[in-house]
Amino acid sequence: GDESKIKLYYFPFHGRAESIRMLLHHKGVEFTDHIITLEDWMKGDIQKELVMGKLPKLEINGKTLYQSMSILRYLGKLYGYYPTDIDAQFEVDSLIDYLSDFKEGILPYVNAQTNKAKNEALRTFIGPHTKKYLAYFNNAVIKNGNNGFLVGDSWTVADFHVLTFVHTHLTHEFYVEMYGDVIDEFAELKKYRDDRCAELKEYLAARPNFPITYVVMKKLEFLPEE
Numbered sequence: 001g002d003e004s005k006i007k008l009y010y011f012p013f014h015g016r017a018e019s020i021r022m023l024l025h026h027k028g029v030e031f032t033d034h035i036i037t038l039e040d041w042m043k044g045d046i047q048k049e050l051v052m053g054k055l056p057k058l059e060i061n062g063k064t065l066y067q068s069m070s071i072l073r074y075l076g077k078l079y080g081y082y083p084t085d086i087d088a089q090f091e092v093d094s095l096i097d098y099l100s101d102f103k104e105g106i107l108p109y110v111n112a113q114t115n116k117a118k119n120e121a122l123r124t125f126i127g128p129h130t131k132k133y134l135a136y137f138n139n140a141v142i143k144n145g146n147n148g149f150l151v152g153d154s155w156t157v158a159d160f161h162v163l164t165f166v167h168t169h170l171t172h173e174f175y176v177e178m179y180g181d182v183i184d185e186f187a188e189l190k191k192y193r194d195d196r197c198a199e200l201k202e203y204l205a206a207r208p209n210f211p212i213t214y215v216v217m218k219k220l221e222f223l224p225e226e
């Protein structure tokens with residue numbers, strides 16, 4: 001029946017749901033990808049039902065789960081994408097947390113008060129900021145023996161999550177123009193990305209061409225400085 005079906009609720013963005021979607025598709029689990037439009041969200045009824053007030057939400061086996069990274073780990077544990085060894089778990093968790101730091105790097109741009117400050121923040125974000133994270137992930141790939149995974153020798157939730165950055169973000173049409181081929185400088189990471197994405201090829205080709213996040217709904221642009 002419908003009760004047993006997994007339901008994911010999120011906005012029409014890749015955003016905080018994309019690594020969850022990738023994992024479920026990779027496992028071949030049937031689920032409903034329930035897209036909540038901003039218009040429906042604004043009506044307020046959906047918000048009222050959410051105990052944490054935010055999406056994503058996952059319904060699974062009669063339970064309702066919130067918090068994207070907790071959901072991702074839960075599914076990882078359920079479907080074999082989370083290591084059992086505590087040091088490997090730590091590596092996975094640390095990589096995931098590090099990506100949260102990357103995303104916070106957009107905040108100076110969002111909060112900047114003048115066009116000049118916005119441009120500066122954007123230059124930093126798409127330049128040194130992004131490269132710092134790419135360099136770290138490149139080293140993680142090397143440290144793990146260039147075997148096509150970030151931790152251990154099979155998929156973990158860290159792979160799904162880091163792919164949302166090195167694939168979903170960096171190859172998105174809004175970003176490509178600005179980032180260009182920045183990942184080309186990081187050969188091992190690029191190979192890792194291409195290897196992992198080859199396995200998700202069908203899903204990546206079929207998924208909707210959503211904006212990356214609410215913040216990045218349209219192309220980030222340099223603004224005129226009088």
Ligand SMILES: N[C@@H](CCC(=O)N[C@@H](CS)C(=O)NCC(=O)O)C(=O)O
Nearest residue numbers: 015016053054055056066067068069
């Ligand atoms: N830490 C939460 C954050 C969730 C979150 O901020 N969700 C945003 C969308 S990406 C949201 O629902 N915003 C609507 C609102 O806050 O009114 C998670 O990772 O799930």
